[in-house]
Amino acid sequence: MTHAGQTVEGSVAALFRVALLRDGRGLRIGLTTVAFMVHQLCEALVPVLIGVVIDRAMAPADRAALVWWLAALGGVFVVLSLSYRRASSSMVTVYGYGEHELRRRAMTRLLDPLSLRRRPGSGEALSLVSSDTYRVAGVSWSVVQQASTLTAILTGSVALLLISVPLGVGVIAGTVLMLVVMRRVSMPLEARGLAEQGSAARASEVATDLITGIRVVAGMNARAEAARRYRTASDTSRRGAVAASRSVLAYSGLSQLLSGVFLAALATASGYLALDGHITIGQLVTVLGLAQFLQGALAHVGTFASNWIHKRASARRLGELIDAPPLIEPLSAETVAEPGSSLLRWHPPGHGEPLDLHPGDLVGVVPHHPAHARGLSDRLGYRVPLPRGELLIGGVDAVDLGPDRVRARVLAPPHHGAVFSGTLHANLIPRGGAVDPAVTAAAMLDDVREQIGGDLAEVGEHGRRLSGGQRQRLLLARALHADADLVVLDEPATAVDPVTEQRIAEGLRSLPSTILLITTSPILLSACDRVVELGAAEDAGQDPNGSPVDT
Amino acid sequence: MTSDQTTPPVTALPVADARRTRAEILRRLRTHHRRLGVALLTLLGGTAATLATPPLLGGIVDAVAEGSGRGQLAALGLALVGATAVGAVLAYAGGRMLVALVQEVLAQLREDVFETAVHLPVNTLESSGSSDVVSRVTRDVEAVSEAASDVLPEVTHASFTIGLSLVGLAVLDLRLALAGLVCLPVHVYATRQFLRRSHRVYGDIRRLESARGQVVVEAVRGAESIVAYRTQGHHLDDLAERSVRAIERQRDGVKLRNRFTGLLNAAEFLGLAAVLVTGFALFGSGAVTLGAATAAALYFHRLFGPVGALLGSLDDIQRATVGLSRLVGITDLGGRHPVRPESEARDPGRPDIDVKGVSYAYDGTRPTLREVTLRVPAGTSLALVGASGSGKSTLARLVAGIGTPDRGSVTVGSPDAPASRYLVTQEVHLFGGTLADNLRLARPGATDDQLSHALREAGADWALNLEDGLDTVLGPAGTPLDDGSVQHVALARVLLADPPVVVLDEATAESGPQTRTLLQGALARVTAGRTCVVVAHRLEQARLADRVLVLRGGEVAEQGTHDELLAAGGAYAALWAAYHRTGRDDDGAPPVSP
Structure with a gap:
């Protein structure tokens, strides 16, 4: 990946290529476009045939001609219907898999082991993975629909050119004029519409916020105030939605007006031509039918510009994510051998001496400040760039191993770990395997397993069926189930009561795993083989290995 | 159980x-x-x-x-x-x-x-x-x-x-209009057939798409955990599988819609042909x-x-x-569920809390609380101690007036005019918007001076020193706060609301020694002079309370003052001994020998 050299335009084009051309979509979309064009061609032929029926059958009262031309009309309808059905079922595949591929790429980057230098917040990430991929994938619809509309206009123009050159030229000129005018009009309208759509989402944000915090709200008797706040937000949203709709109404009103004027001009001009005998009455009817059909096609042409503005904005945002530089430098080409021993040496920043961890150790680390605890866990989990020499596994530098191999040996899950919807078992052992009763007992999870109805019970969205304490015990048991040389636990018992915490401390002691506990809890620290205090070490020059605490 | x-x-x-x-x-x-x-x-x-x-x-x-x-x-x-x-x-x-x-x-x-x-x-x-x-x-x-x-x-x-x-x-x-209506039966048939089946198919599609959205939401929110456990493959495969299932069902949807469109096209042709033939006949006869x-x-x-x-x-x-x-x-x-008016009135004086024979079960069968009786005299504090699942939080919520007991009674103040109660929950929730927005939830009419005063009284001077002061936007969209600071704001809210009765089910455990000292100061100010019930997440909280009540399996195991319970040598004494063995000072300094 070359990050610096890539222009924004380049990444937009690349994403459109993914949506349109990859995995055989190119051929399929080509065929689909042809099918849609055939469909539109037939749609354009219907008014032409109406004119022909009136001209060749009705006016001369020719019964045979009526039968023949109605049969031709029937044939056109058959082709029209079949081509449309063929094309629309093909589009589901093109669009669906195109969207999926874009979503997969965005998701892969969000889950990049090397992390991202600028991580989008979860709201932004969600809108990237859902709305932006949806819009960019929609480029396939834009291409086929717009191509087929242009085909319809072209067919109409050719038919008109055959009838009368000035009329045909007039239609083409009208189409171009429409495109230009509507594009000019659409830009400011679009910008305003987007801003208003943003304010329309305000009510949802406020509702989610207040309902999620409903226990806190209820606790402080603030339900009435919450309802009042929602009313205010809802009102903002209402005004935003109304304003956005007005923009759309103004836009479509203008497009309706322009295409109507175009129809009137075309109809009057062809009337003059018919009056002067340049075209027959039947041809006049055809022209009028076509003009009416073209009015609709032209109104669609009017929306092209705004359609692409949306898609390009989404593609630009998505491109920024997909081409975003990683936070951690990728490994250089040569790979180092897997370290033989599982001896770990960690050199905490600002701490005098390195900390050695032997198999089976239970070591407590007291951070200088709780915020510092998150930082320590991030370092051991290699979620931030590490300087050379900070973390050594079996004598090999973590920087040479790369984050993925380091994480296979050192498991340092984040303090606010995520619980996923699914069974308790799937959350407990995400990489698969059997439940270890010793671990669930040590993490005090056994009563949770019983209470929620066994390992195969669902835990709900984000684990909402579990209380804070239950969730924390699940996270603890999950970490202890991992097959790693070292498990780093960042304040693992903050949401449980002292009695449970005491039992967890005893449980951790009983396990054979190598554990590094980042905590300020005296109960947990009392269970450790040794305790190291960070922060104060810089100036004090204390015993580097910390002091054993008797238990 | x-x-x-x-x-x-x-x-x-x-x-x-x-x-x-x-x-x-x-x-x-x-x-x-x-x-x-x-x-x-x-x-x-x-x-x-x-x-x-x-x-x-x-x-x-x-x-x-x-x-x-x-x-x-x-x-x-x-x-x-x-x-x-x-x-x-x-x-x-x-x-x-x-x-x-x-x-x-x-x-x-x-x-x-x-x-x-x-x-x-x-x-x-x-x-x-x-x-x-x-x-x-x-x-x-x-x-x-x-x-x-x-x-x-x-x-x-x-x-x-x-x-x-x-x-x-x-x-x-009129005859031309009637000719056009020839297509109507086809329309009716097509629409009925389509609606009968589309309901299920489109319902499925929406469900599948929302399930897929769920996978996306959880993976985005849990990205750090996924990376830590190296389960990216699992989540991406899950996403792919759900995408494919949604696309397959969409194909069924398109088949239905295509059949519908086909019938509509047939109707269009029928109607148009009928209008043209009728027009032919009528024009021929000069009508x-x-x-x-x-x-x-x-x-x-x-x-x-x-x-x-x-x-x-x-x-x-x-x-x-x-x-x-x-x-x-x-x-x-x-x-x-009639909207109960929230007790806005500030009761003069300090009310007692009286809990008599309270039983409560969440699901109506397995009781969480059994025959709990307790009394908190006005202006004093009671600490609830017990293991998780012992019913402390449930009891606290009932005392706070959130939910009513299945049996027994909870009286706060006089039975006719119950005093307003304020519950600080275990949940740490930072509301969207500014610092002032977060504070005013507890007292919508408060002036800026009152907000600043409450923050100062709670010892949250850091909040006053934020870039834009009370107007600082907090949370992911603005200045992020750690859980300890969010709780600190929650305590300042109590001072702002100034309720006569406070129930604290609040865990200061998330915070480290420095923040904890600040929070303990704020807690002391919140409880001072108020009747309060404290769910003890730390044993220090129990020691500081006037009385302690130990719950076990939803029943009262023992109650008394800290010293009485220590002397009694029961569950509380054992807990305290285990805790104290750690050699930890009460101010929260970690145990490090020189």
Whole structure:
């Protein structure tokens, strides 16, 4: 990946290529476009045939001609219907898999082991993975629909050119004029519409916020105030939605007006031509039918510009994510051998001496400040760039191993770990395997397993069926189930009561795993083989290995 | 405890039936019936103006056939422009009125939904999943709103066009109009067949897509955990599998829609052919002019678009109706759970807390609390101690007036005029918006000075030193706060609300020594002079309380002062001994020997 050299335009084009051309979509979309064009061609032929029926059958009262031309009309309808059905079922595949591929790429980057230098917040990430991929994938619809509309206009123009050159030229000129005018009009309208759509989402944000915090709200008797706040937000949203709709109404009103004027001009001009005998009455009817059909096609042409503005904005945002530089430098080409021993040496920043961890150790680390605890866990989990020499596994530098191999040996899950919807078992052992009763007992999870109805019970969205304490015990048991040389636990018992915490401390002691506990809890620290205090070490020059605490 | 514990019952929130939903929506629209009438008439006028087009085009044909002058053609051309202009202007004006009205009705509905939801008993909200409520006030509201602003104008326009075109045809010639109606049975058949099956298929598609969305949301929020456990592959595969399933079902949907479209095309052909054949016969017998026959065919051709749009949006309408029935389902709860006025009055004096023989079970079977009796004299504090699942938090909530006991009574102050109570929950929730917004929840009318004063009193001087002071936007969109600081703000809120009774189920454990010292200071100020119940998440909290009550399995195991319980040598004494063995000082300094 070359990050610096890539222009924004380049990444937009690349994403459109993914949506349109990859995995055989190119051929399929080509065929689909042809099918849609055939469909539109037939749609354009219907008014032409109406004119022909009136001209060749009705006016001369020719019964045979009526039968023949109605049969031709029937044939056109058959082709029209079949081509449309063929094309629309093909589009589901093109669009669906195109969207999926874009979503997969965005998701892969969000889950990049090397992390991202600028991580989008979860709201932004969600809108990237859902709305932006949806819009960019929609480029396939834009291409086929717009191509087929242009085909319809072209067919109409050719038919008109055959009838009368000035009329045909007039239609083409009208189409171009429409495109230009509507594009000019659409830009400011679009910008305003987007801003208003943003304010329309305000009510949802406020509702989610207040309902999620409903226990806190209820606790402080603030339900009435919450309802009042929602009313205010809802009102903002209402005004935003109304304003956005007005923009759309103004836009479509203008497009309706322009295409109507175009129809009137075309109809009057062809009337003059018919009056002067340049075209027959039947041809006049055809022209009028076509003009009416073209009015609709032209109104669609009017929306092209705004359609692409949306898609390009989404593609630009998505491109920024997909081409975003990683936070951690990728490994250089040569790979180092897997370290033989599982001896770990960690050199905490600002701490005098390195900390050695032997198999089976239970070591407590007291951070200088709780915020510092998150930082320590991030370092051991290699979620931030590490300087050379900070973390050594079996004598090999973590920087040479790369984050993925380091994480296979050192498991340092984040303090606010995520619980996923699914069974308790799937959350407990995400990489698969059997439940270890010793671990669930040590993490005090056994009563949770019983209470929620066994390992195969669902835990709900984000684990909402579990209380804070239950969730924390699940996270603890999950970490202890991992097959790693070292498990780093960042304040693992903050949401449980002292009695449970005491039992967890005893449980951790009983396990054979190598554990590094980042905590300020005296109960947990009392269970450790040794305790190291960070922060104060810089100036004090204390015993580097910390002091054993008797238990 | 029973061994075969099943999952707690999930009582789903109600959904209104179709009839009730329709009645409710009509009732809400009726209150604006005049504006609605004007908007619809305007739109109708707009559609009528545009429908002058086919007869005007027919007029051009007749004018040419009769060899009229250029002047008449020019007049017809101008009439076409006029019809278009009037149509566009009326469509815009009517659309504006309709949108404003519909959005107003919708905003009123969603506000009522929220108001009802936020006043539901917390237990109802929790057992049915707050996510259900959230999805109703967000996703369902958005689906309805989208339908209101996108589908409604289109459907209105399409229906008017169809109706007026038929009128136009009938005015031209009744026989031509009847010929056009030949296609009607096909339309009816196609629509019935489509709706019968589409309901299930599109329901499935929405479910599959929402399940896929769920995977995305959880993976995005849990990215750090996924990376730590190196389970990216698992989540991406899961996403791929769900995507494929949604696409496959969409294919079924397209098949249905294609069959529907095919029948519509057949109907279009049948109707058009019938109009042309009738026109042929009538023109042959001299009953109509060529222009009239042309206009009839053009009228009919003009119907293709609106008929397709109307029938095509039936599915969207169905979806919006489902959303509406879920919203009405909530507003209908408003009657059953009367909105209790929140005790705003500040009671003079300090009330007692009296709990007598309280029992409580969440699911109605397995009791969480059994025959709990306790008393907290005015101005004193009681600490609740116990293992998780012992019922401390449940008892605290009952004392705070959130939920009512199955048996027994909770009295705070005098039984006739219960004192207002304030509960600081275990949940740490930072509300969106500014620091002032977060504080004013507890006391909406508070002045900036009062807010600053409360923060200072709580020892939260750091909050006053934020970049924009009280107007600093907090959270992911602005200045992020750690959990300890969010709790600190929560304690400042108590001082702001100044309640006579405080229940603290608050865990300062998340915070480290420095923040904890600050928070303990704030806690001391919050409890000073108030009657309070404290759920002890740390044993220091128990020692500082006037009395301690130990819960075990929902029953009172022992109660007394800290010293009494230590002397008694029971569960509390054992707990304290284990805790104290760690050699930890009460101020929270970690144990490090030199």
